[in-house]
Amino acid sequence: MKRVLAYDQAPAIAVPLRFLLAAPLLALPAAALMLYYGPALLATRWSAAALAATHLITLGFIAHSVVGALMQFLPVAAGADIRQLHRTAPWLQGLLTAGTLLLVTAFLLQSAPLLKVAAALVTLVFAAVVILAGVALARCAANDATTRAVTLGLAGLAATVTLGCVLATLPGWAAAWGIAQLTDLHAAWGLAGWMTVTVIGVALAVVPMFQITPRYPPAVERWLAPLIVATLAVLTLAVTTELNRLPGLRELLYALLAAGLAAFGVVTLSLHRASRRHADVSVWLWRGGMASLVAVALLAAAAMSAPGLAQRPWFDLLIGILMLAGFGMSVINGMMYKIVPFLVWLHWQQANPERHPLPHMGQIIPQRAMRWQAAAHGAAVALLIAALAWPPAVYGAGLAWAAAQLLLAVNLARAALRYAKFKHGLTAPA
């Protein structure tokens, strides 16, 4: 029987792959920042270099990965018709990459005009993603926890970008609300409202599927993502309106957020324990990510009970390292090692209606190659955290970071080349 394994609106493999391949290449310059600036990079979260490194991770690695993954995930898992997004993918990826690099340059040169241009470019790309994906999700028949969480994640992205735009282009408005407060709100929406909520949405489907665990508990499926976004919405009101005067309200809302993150981390770790499968590299990366989330929650709890702790200069930096590198990059890295081989296999199948024997999925990215890369990533995260107490460790972190991103880029590129080579063999005239 000739099989049609194509999904109705699933994209060509190049559509998601172009974003996923760009991600580690854009995170790589953060290593250069660590090696060049050394301990000065971690002196304060407000330094030009720290802001540049942060946005290499958030826009370069995380945003490219998430947008690329959504290009595949939305039609396959939710049946959403995002062919318009697929058609504009080369433009979107090009503009997002350009916007990311411009923004990072703007921070390093401390150039307000360049910051405005970069912010406009990045806003344009995300507006296209939010509108096209949002409309497609609103129209699709699926109304499950995954689809709802991913939709909420898009709302989180819209809020993050709006706040970022205000900070970059409307300094008067930003100053009226307080630059520090608004930046914290931008970070909270970005880290929790967009990144974590999107990860939750994707995890509800792919953790049981790819990591062979039981399903998430119904209460987590139904309530966690909406509660996180609702808390952020109230926090936004608390920062920007008269509610600002209520003592303790902001602290309470941040504590609620932290509790939500901890809940996701603890539940996912318990699902892993319930799985009968031997843990592979992807699972270990996810375990590291969940441990980072729990650590963030513990830090938040400690800050509530120890006055002055949150004002220490290393506190915000530690939260940032744990959320971005410890959690965000780890879970995305882990999921790439499941999604990319599966994508390659799927597209081979589509090019193979005559059913010639195909290479095993484990040969697409060998486990040994994944292990080396994951070890480099783990070392980079550990050394970055250590650098907060012993600053010279940042140089080791830079080297480990470079190795981790280079190895990830090589692993993904090898998978892409293997796909192209084998497909050429399948479809070449006899």
Add this chain to the structure above:
Amino acid sequence: MSTDDASGGRVAALVVDARGLEPPEPMVRVMDALDELPRGERLLMLIHIEPRPLFRVLERNQFAYHCELKPEGYFEVSIWHKSP
């Protein structure tokens, strides 16, 4: 979720137990088994997660299906040829 009524009581001609298998193994086993499925008969797939990506593949290959979550926590998917 289904494309048709389950019309219960019929014993499946083929059973694919894909519980605990990682993608694409469940899909490969089901598609291989469907090659052997006589028209008018049903294939029963047992799987630990709702296989939504598989449903679209089944529709494109002219199969109907009915999916049910069992009390034990796994999904039971009945699959049969659309046209008799």
